Amino acid sequence: MTRIPPPLDCVQNIAPYQPGKPIEELARELSLDPTSIVKLASNENPLGCSEAVAQEVSRELREVARYPDGSGYKLKNQLSSKLGISPDNLILGNGSNDILEMAAIAFLDHDRSAIYSEFCFVVNKLATQSRAAYGIEVPSIDYGHDLERMRDAIQTNTRIIFISNPNNPTGTFIQPEDVLRFIESVPEHILVVLDEAYYEYLPKNLQSDSAKWIKRFPNLLVTRTFSKIYGLASFRVGYGMANPELAEILNRVRQPFNVNSYGLAAASAALLDDTFVEVSVSANNSGMRQLVSVAGKIGLSFIPSRGNFLTIQFEQVATEIYTKLLQQGIIVRPLGGYGLPNHLRVSVGLETENERFCLGLEDIMSNICT
Ligand SMILES: Cc1ncc(COP(=O)(O)O)c(C=O)c1O
Structure with missing residues (x-):
């Protein structure tokens, strides 16, 4: 053997x-x-996905021998105009999973704990486990996050609280005002990771102002993805929104060239097709x-x-x-x-x-x- x-x-x-x-x-x-x-x-x-994607991606095929733009300059600029934030507030990921991982790498180790809900998106657990950090799984309420119990579960060594809204695999949803109240109540030394992978599927009146919240809360990281409504799952592109200092910290543990040229081009094209x-x-x-x-x-x-x-x-x-x-x-x-x-x-x-x-x-x- x-x-x-x-x-x-x-x-x-x-x-x-x-x-x-x-x-x-x-x-x-x-x-x-x-x-x-x-x-x-x-x-x-x-x-x-949008029909505009194929053309942009095929253009990139001429440049296969070159590394992608590791800063994601064009896509970050597009996102910043769309979301009303600065490019410094953005971090790009190889899918939004990549950003959840970056958060765990930057904030967790064997002396620290992370809180997530029962029936939460599994990557929250995987990212916590892979850092040898202690995972605190809080019982759900009606299959969704019990924010009160999650706050009560905070330990002195807690450094991340993961929330997915809507949640996968349950589809449960927390009203934006309740999410906001929760973030307000979390001590500043704890990172709140708000995963909004399905954000664009929500009716407008339920879409949170999380792009604005990041300006108010230096301990908030919001993640979204091009894998779901934009139909680009195979390209692996996601993004995080955060205070520039927090984005810079995550950037330190980001793999160079984590998003490839085709993903960048595809996301750029997809973003234009409302x-x-x-x-x-x-x-x-x-x-x-x-x-x-x-x-x-x-x-x-x-x-x-x-x-x-x-x-x-x-x-x-x-x-x-x-x-x-x-x-x-x-x-x-x-x-x-x-x-x-x-x-x-x-x-x-x-x-x-x-x-x-x-x-x-x-x-x-x-x-x-x-
Ligand atoms: C809640 C949630 N977050 C994040 C992801 C990760 O998506 P991706 O890495 O493709 O952006 C998924 C994918 O299913 C998801 O359901």
């Missing part, structure tokens, strides 16, 4: 991130035609109605969601239903790893994809119940 050098205990204990099952993998396993498979497992934008975002919001709203309606028809509970996905509860462990959906060429996300073994998370797809899921689920449930 080969022996590898012993990794850190904290790394040894990490359960690796489980992504949604790729289409090609299911096609291989069940000898299915990949084009017949519906993937509703990773909260991607079923409409793809129509694509509007169309995506509207498609998401009607797709969500389809999913909610089938859950109601079958008599299944679900967690009301403000994201681009719906988490449905079953009376039994959902593995069998997940497997039966796979056999029909429909990939959704089992949530056993999140401590929700009776739930499945379904991303909103195209109308026809949602329809496939709805019919498939109805069929499976009627056979299980008879």
Whole structure:
């Protein structure tokens, strides 16, 4: 047996991130035609991305031998005009996960703790664990963040509190005024990481003023992404907004050239296409109605969601239903790893994809119940 050098205990204990099952993998396993498979497992934008993206990206192909612009000058300038903040308030990431990691690298170690909610986005836990920091998981309230208990959970060594709003995998949402009150109540030596990956899906009246909040709170880091509504998940581009000093600290632990040229070009183009975002919001709203309606028809509970996905509860462990959906060429996300073994998370797809899921689920449930 080969022996590898012993990794850190904290790394040894990490359960690796489980992504949604790729289409090609299911096609291989069940000898299915990949084009017949519906993937509703990773909260991607079923409409793809803005048509403007392809042209910008192909232009970049001429420069493959060159390193990307490590400062992300153009994209940061575009974002700063759109968000009403300075480029110094911005940090770019290889996906917004990268920025969550940077926060953990800069603020956590084995002497420090981080607070996150039960059923929170798993990267909060992974980033904490990989720093050998102590993770304080606060029981949820109705599957969402219990901000009062999270504040009460603060220890003398706490240095980060993670909040995702809306949260994944539950889709729960905290009203912006409650988030603001929470940030006001957190001592300044603790970093609040407010993850707004699904921000653009929210109706305007529920979108927080977090781009303004960063000017008031030097201990606030807000993260957003191009992976969701902008449909650029494969390019891996996210961004953080923070006080310039905080952004500069994160920049110290950022990998040089962490965002590649194609991602930068794609995000730049996507940011100019407001129509694509509007169309995506509207498609998401009607797709969500389809999913909610089938859950109601079958008599299944679900967690009301403000994201681009719906988490449905079953009376039994959902593995069998997940497997039966796979056999029909429909990939959704089992949530056993999140401590929700009776739930499945379904991303909103195209109308026809949602329809496939709805019919498939109805069929499976009627056979299980008879
Ligand atoms: C709540 C939340 N935050 C962050 C991310 C990370 O997205 P990305 O790294 O693609 O920007 C996701 C992805 O699913 C998410 O659901």
